[in-house]
Amino acid sequence: MVMTRLRTARLAIDGGAPVRDPHTPWPTWPQPADGAVEELTAVLHSGRWAISSPRRGELAERRFAAMFAEYTGTRHCVPTDHGSSALVIALESLGLPHGEHVIVPALTWTATATAVFRAGLVPVLADVDPWTGCLHPDTLDPDVDARALIAVHWACVMADVPALSAAVAPRGVTVVEDAAQAHGARWQGRPAGSLGRLGCFSMQHSKVLTSGEGGAVVTDDDTLAPVLEELRADSRRYGPHRRERVLELVETASMMGSNFCLGEFAAALLCAQLGLLDRQHAVRNRNYERLSGLLAGIPGVRLLRRPPAQDRLSMYEVPIVFDPLPPTADNTWVAHALSAELGTRVYTPRTPLPRSPLLRPWTKPAIAPLSERFTEVHRGRTYPGAEYLAGHAVLLHHSAFLGEGQDMEDIANAVAKVAAGPRPCGARTHRTANTDGTDREAFVAPEAETDGHD
Incomplete structure (x- = not known):
């Protein structure tokens, strides 16, 4: 019932009340261990x-x-x-x-x-x-x-x-x-x-x-x-x-x-x-499973699929993938909207390496021969899987999962509210093209399989 009501509420990014009380703190990072x-x-x-x-x-x-x-x-x-x-x-x-x-x-x-x-x-x-x-x-x-x-x-x-x-x-x-x-x-x-x-x-x-x-x-x-x-x-x-x-x-x-x-x-x-790490893993993983169950009730939203053979999680970042994105929005807008609802930083994945401004080997003359080979071997290649996640996911840092179950309720409620898309009063959206000129929506996600792992 709460999620249903939130899906029609005014977004915090547009001046509405946020899902989470701004005075409720999130866990800090890093956390020094005893000793x-x-x-x-x-x-x-x-x-x-x-x-x-x-x-x-x-x-x-x-x-x-x-x-x-x-x-x-x-x-x-x-x-x-x-x-x-x-x-x-x-x-x-x-x-x-x-x-x-x-x-x-x-x-x-x-x-x-x-x-x-x-x-x-x-x-x-x-x-x-x-x-x-x-x-x-x-x-x-x-x-x-x-x-x-x-x-x-x-x-x-x-x-x-x-x-x-x-x-x-x-x-x-x-x-x-x-x-x-x-x-x-x-x-x-x-x-x-x-x-x-x-x-x-x-x-x-x-x-x-x-x-x-x-x-x-x-x-x-x-x-x-x-x-x-x-x-x-x-x-x-x-x-x-x-x-x-x-x-x-x-x-x-x-x-x-x-x-x-x-x-x-x-x-x-x-x-x-x-000595503290495994105790923190236990808290994070318990909260992750709770969030996974809560998000299962929101159409078009998923966590990454965990392979059955992976029998223990270590959470650095938690991607929430929107299949599809909210109407007229991109995932940069989704990240900003969720940040406003939750009072913590939600962000997009890093730019895929083929078009990352941080991977420009030609700016270093000393490795020019390696740079030339790098440029030649990547000519004409495309990366639809990487581009899809870069354009459809938003990320939460693992520290957000070191708190209580109510934190997961807040995240799920914020996702449900934002997933409905920008309201008529909020039009701060834009689209981003892939390097080959196609829209990120051109990649169609595979149909979901019910193997019990997100």
């Missing part, structure tokens, strides 16, 4: 603020590496200063020749593609499944001659890494997981990051596990682990000795590296935050 202050204080007085310091007790970086390897079910974890750095050293560790192709999804943050350039390789963009937002074997071009594939777990859904691996293995393609948005997600019981040959994580400010900035590579490959250490620490890795007042890094120098080391303060913070 975070003690961890940081210990580093402050330890005399060791970086791994490139003489040994005086155990490094927080080594402690976090062991904790995160156990959390992801892998044998090795090499922390880095950023998630982007994790991708760079993961690709460099494969030893691919200069200019080889790496398959990257068209709908992801630009660092997934720019890391490929930084490793001396060429990203080849592939379309995503409009139901999941992830690469799928059916979206891959078999004619693309690639040596690696980066499978991004997008928003709150995992890519089917086993299926992707089976599809590309006959061609000698290595699968690297970009799990920057999937800490703690599981696929048939296996943690995100443990499914490909290498798994890369980001601990940037907005991620579910954060130290402000940070990253990590995990792997079960005993031959790659020491190479990864060298690549992130200027050709040095941890030596066997544990003597006090002696530098723990040894110049093994089997491969030239760079300085991508995680600082001790960030590592200590991650040790504390990791």
Whole structure:
């Protein structure tokens, strides 16, 4: 009854009363874990603020590496200063020749593609499944001659890494997981990051596990682990000795590296935050399931389809997809309208990489040959799945799901109110064309299947 009444109410964006009381706060982010202050204080007085310091007790970086390897079910974890750095050293560790192709999804943050350039390789963009937002074997071009594939777990859904691996293995393609948005997600019981040959994580400010900035590579490959250490620490890795007042890094120098080391303060913070992560997952996932049930009663609105094999969610962003969009509106208007109703930021997905202003390799003369190959290989390609989600979805940050069930009621009521479309008094709408000149509505969503997973 509430939703029915709201569908005819004046929108907050047009001066009407918002669904949510403006004085009702949303959960804040980030949320420091119990023990975070003690961890940081210990580093402050330890005399060791970086791994490139003489040994005086155990490094927080080594402690976090062991904790995160156990959390992801892998044998090795090499922390880095950023998630982007994790991708760079993961690709460099494969030893691919200069200019080889790496398959990257068209709908992801630009660092997934720019890391490929930084490793001396060429990203080849592939379309995503409009139901999941992830690469799928059916979206891959078999004619693309690639040596690696980066499978991004997008928003709150995992890519089917086993299926992707089976599809590309006959061609000698290595699968690297970009799990920057999937800490703690599981696929048939296996943690995100443990499914490909290498798994890369980001601990940037907005991620579910954060130290402000940070990253990590995990792997079960005993031959790659020491190479990864060298690549992130200027050709040095941890030596066997544990003597006090002696530098723990040894110049093994089997491969030239760079300085991508995680600082001790960030590592200590991650040790504390990791202990909180699963409790936060439980709250978010409970609220997600509640919202899923509430949205089921709103025609033309859906969450991403969660593959049955994904038996645990990790929510970074939660896309709400409108099939179709409200009359005469685009999803930018929907995001603004929902933000006004809820008093929190609702936003659109990032511009697909084929037309992203952040992916312009030709602006860097030093990589001109790679840029020319990138431009040539993408000539005439289209990405209807990525464009559909970019034009039909709006996103909520995972922090919105750390509250109570009433928060989900508010979100569902706001969606029901906005889904009816702009009222005659509110005409602030516009349409956006795809790069090929067609309207975003030209892509028709597949008919819904009743498999019990959104």
